[in-house]
Amino acid sequence: MNGPAPAKAADTSAVDQRIAELLGRMTLAEKVGQMSQVNADFPDAPARLGDAIREGRIGSVINQVDPGVVNALQRIAVEESRLGIPLLVGRDVIHGFRTTMPIPLGQAASFNPEIVRQGARVAALEAAAAGVNWTFAPMIDIARDPRWGRIAESLGEDPCLASRLGVAMVEGFQGEDLAAQGAIAACAKHFAGYGACESGRDYATTNIPENELRNVHLAPFRAAVDAGVATLMTSFSDLNGVPGTANRFLLRQVLRAEWNFRGFVVSDWDSIRQLAVHGLTAGDADSAHEAATAGVDMDMAGGVYAAQLPGLVGEGRVGIDVIDAAVANILRIKFRLGLFDSPYVEGDRIPLVPVEERARIARQAALQSVVLLKNAAGVLPLARADVKSLAVVGPLADDPYEQLGTWIFDGDPGRSVTGLQGIRDLLGEDVKIRHVRAMETTRSRSTDGFDEAVDAARVSDAVIAFLGEESILSGEAHSRADIGLPGAQAELVGRLRETGKPVIAVIMAGRPLTLTDVIDDLDAVLFAWHPGTMGGAALADLLFGVESPSGKLPVTFPRAVGQVPIYYNRKNTGKPSTPESLVLIDDIPVRPGQTSIGNTAYHLDAGDRPLFPFGFGLSYASFEYAGLRLGTHELRIGDAMSVRVDVTNRGGMAADEVVQLYVRDLVGNVTRPVRELKGFRRIRLDPGQTGTVEFVLHSDELAFFGRDNTLIVEPGEFHLWVGGSSEADLRATFRLVEVSGG
Numbered sequence: 001m002n003g004p005a006p007a008k009a010a011d012t013s014a015v016d017q018r019i020a021e022l023l024g025r026m027t028l029a030e031k032v033g034q035m036s037q038v039n040a041d042f043p044d045a046p047a048r049l050g051d052a053i054r055e056g057r058i059g060s061v062i063n064q065v066d067p068g069v070v071n072a073l074q075r076i077a078v079e080e081s082r083l084g085i086p087l088l089v090g091r092d093v094i095h096g097f098r099t100t101m102p103i104p105l106g107q108a109a110s111f112n113p114e115i116v117r118q119g120a121r122v123a124a125l126e127a128a129a130a131g132v133n134w135t136f137a138p139m140i141d142i143a144r145d146p147r148w149g150r151i152a153e154s155l156g157e158d159p160c161l162a163s164r165l166g167v168a169m170v171e172g173f174q175g176e177d178l179a180a181q182g183a184i185a186a187c188a189k190h191f192a193g194y195g196a197c198e199s200g201r202d203y204a205t206t207n208i209p210e211n212e213l214r215n216v217h218l219a220p221f222r223a224a225v226d227a228g229v230a231t232l233m234t235s236f237s238d239l240n241g242v243p244g245t246a247n248r249f250l251l252r253q254v255l256r257a258e259w260n261f262r263g264f265v266v267s268d269w270d271s272i273r274q275l276a277v278h279g280l281t282a283g284d285a286d287s288a289h290e291a292a293t294a295g296v297d298m299d300m301a302g303g304v305y306a307a308q309l310p311g312l313v314g315e316g317r318v319g320i321d322v323i324d325a326a327v328a329n330i331l332r333i334k335f336r337l338g339l340f341d342s343p344y345v346e347g348d349r350i351p352l353v354p355v356e357e358r359a360r361i362a363r364q365a366a367l368q369s370v371v372l373l374k375n376a377a378g379v380l381p382l383a384r385a386d387v388k389s390l391a392v393v394g395p396l397a398d399d400p401y402e403q404l405g406t407w408i409f410d411g412d413p414g415r416s417v418t419g420l421q422g423i424r425d426l427l428g429e430d431v432k433i434r435h436v437r438a439m440e441t442t443r444s445r446s447t448d449g450f451d452e453a454v455d456a457a458r459v460s461d462a463v464i465a466f467l468g469e470e471s472i473l474s475g476e477a478h479s480r481a482d483i484g485l486p487g488a489q490a491e492l493v494g495r496l497r498e499t500g501k502p503v504i505a506v507i508m509a510g511r512p513l514t515l516t517d518v519i520d521d522l523d524a525v526l527f528a529w530h531p532g533t534m535g536g537a538a539l540a541d542l543l544f545g546v547e548s549p550s551g552k553l554p555v556t557f558p559r560a561v562g563q564v565p566i567y568y569n570r571k572n573t574g575k576p577s578t579p580e581s582l583v584l585i586d587d588i589p590v591r592p593g594q595t596s597i598g599n600t601a602y603h604l605d606a607g608d609r610p611l612f613p614f615g616f617g618l619s620y621a622s623f624e625y626a627g628l629r630l631g632t633h634e635l636r637i638g639d640a641m642s643v644r645v646d647v648t649n650r651g652g653m654a655a656d657e658v659v660q661l662y663v664r665d666l667v668g669n670v671t672r673p674v675r676e677l678k679g680f681r682r683i684r685l686d687p688g689q690t691g692t693v694e695f696v697l698h699s700d701e702l703a704f705f706g707r708d709n710t711l712i713v714e715p716g717e718f719h720l721w722v723g724g725s726s727e728a729d730l731r732a733t734f735r736l737v738e739v740s741g742g
């Protein structure tokens with residue numbers, strides 16, 4: 001992995017000169033003001049915050065999205081304060097602004113950086129028109145625990161996928177030129193290791209060995225920094241005893257010394273004050289000292305820096321050099337954003353994408369994010385010629401708000417196309433549609449509405465049940481200990497099964513669910529995550545074969561929550577399970593010998609396999625892989641090699657396939673995962689068409705952090721697979737070799 005691309009020397013020195021000049025004129029109070037972000041989530045913000053902004057005590061506001069109010073605040077800063085330093089205006093624009101894309105976990109299922117980039121671009125343009133110039137996204141925490149509510153806003157369990165899609169979001173938000181109209185600063189969060197919170201309980205302790213931290217959790221952040229992300233946000237969580245918001249190892253050693261990051265770091269909301277709650281400090285003064293000296297440049301909405309830093313500097317506990325460095329980092333992003341030259345929202349100067357185009361992108365993103373988990377007897381796609389009546393059932397069939405998912409402060413449900421609406425729009429009057437909600441919410445335990453649903457099913461050719469979780473059941477602080485379908489949904493599935501009609505489930509959720517108790521009662525399952533504004537239109541296209549599903553799982557689906565954490569890029573252990581060793585609880589004889597059962601890494605009552613593995617997703621087509629060929633079977637360290645494979649669509653309709661490349665390093669200075677994703681490519685093939693996909697695998701991509709936590713590339717033998725999931729079995733081998741005398 002190379003260091004960040006050096007910015008053009010002229011730009012850097014010119015901006016740094018402007019920063020130095022400005023710093024030289026700033027008072028301590030004005031400097032601390034730049035380090036303070038304040039909540040402006042009220043219409044009279046100019047009146048309430050005007051004096052503080054005028055006196056230079058606020059450098060950024062958060063949660064104001066009325067462009068008129070934003071301009072009023074900005075005008076005070078630019079025209080009425082002593083130095084006229086413009087404000088940063090921050091907002092969580094996580095997966096869309098007014099037009100909502102699928103939740104990030106759903107976007108990750110597209111395995112398509114281009115559609116992710118386009119979605120972020122649409123979001124940036126809409127947000128910029130509202131006055132936002134800084135978003136707190138992408139969230140690139142590696143998430144291997146579906147109990148964790150924030151897995152919904154992550155890009156899944158894999159460092160390669162999260163890195164490439166996180167970079168695509170940064171590029172979509174920031175564009176080629178951060179100073180261009182419609183570009184907004186991105187924020188890679190939460191630094192770092194937040195997704196490893198114990199038991200998936202949000203904000204809980206994380207204990208991650210440095211080797212795992214570097215090889216897994218830091219990879220996407222390094223990629224974002226190398227891609228020029230403007231800011232990072234520290235995590236709430238305690239990492240190995242030191243919360244992210246006070247973690248010098250992360251902020252000084254890794255981010256600055258090793259990665260040469262030149263943007264700025266913002267705390268999470270009030271996370272500086274929370275250092276005392278963690279028990280790291282005795283109170284606000286110590287917390288401000290710890291955070292500032294650790295490298296947190298800006299205090300998000302906590303007020304602790306504003307209250308404590310002047311005194312700490314006066315006492316000599318925090319050096320003015322620390323303050324100046326923090327302010328310089330913040331000013332550098334304000335200059336990169338062009339705010340000193342163009343601070344105001346000028347909606348007509350923002351190159352807005354036409355509403356129809358935004359909807360098209362949202363629909364494409366939804367189409368590519370839905371994962372077909374089951375399709376027994378090819379029940380899908382439903383043939384419009386055969387279906388004359390349809391029962392559309394469930395609490396999520398026609399809810400324009402819930403399908404938007406978590407973190408949609410500004411999403412507009414009025415723009416939503418729900419599943420029911422999408423089906424109606426597609427089928428018109430040709431089909432008799434009976435819509436029965438059946439449950440008040442997905443959590444309802446009442447079965448009172450079931451009879452009506454069953455009656456509708458009995459007189460219909462097929463049943464489409466929209467099930468899952470409302471958006472509130474995932475996202476921040478919304479973790480679940482049981483990740484099955486909430487409420488009485490499984491009972492509803494059973495009742496529908498009894499009708500003998502084909503039962504197709506469309507499941508909307510912000511996380512993997514344990515579907516083990518319903519999967520056998522369903523003929524087909526489309527997992528839609530929370531698919532966003534155009535989710536219903538996309539789902540109708542998929543249900544009736546206008547398009548084939550093509551999403552692939554960015555995260556493992558466990559059989560039982562007790563298997564968690566379970567993920568594909570696991571270590572082999574010294575006693576991996578084998579088909580022979582898997583004696584399951586129902587097969588255990590009476591009083592077997594103490595050592596006759598198990599003796600390998602699995603659960604007696606769940607085995608060792610997930611319900612659905614990472615990278616899995618079915619299609620209405622069928623793809624045959626052949627002719628795997630490597631440019632060489634001896635890859636020299638420092639070189640790259642081609643990996644080619646022929647993919648043929650043996651199905652009856654054109655479809656996309658996500659071709660995936662995995663490797664395994666058989667012997668390492670530390671133990672290495674049994675598989676690691678190193679490449680993926682979405683391709684389109686017509687029936688009968690064969691396409692050749694080529695990857696270029698560079699030896700640098702086989703680097704890892706070894707026992708001493710330095711990055712190394714080791715010679716040795718590798719296995720390589722290419723296919724349509726992490727269980728691909730088309731395999732080749734190669735050796736990585738030293739260059740003699742190199």
Ligand code: GLC
Pocket residue numbers: 092136189268269476
């Ligand atoms: C929240 C989240 C963070 C978000 C911030 C601002 O607590 O942890 O992801 O960006 O506060 O809303």
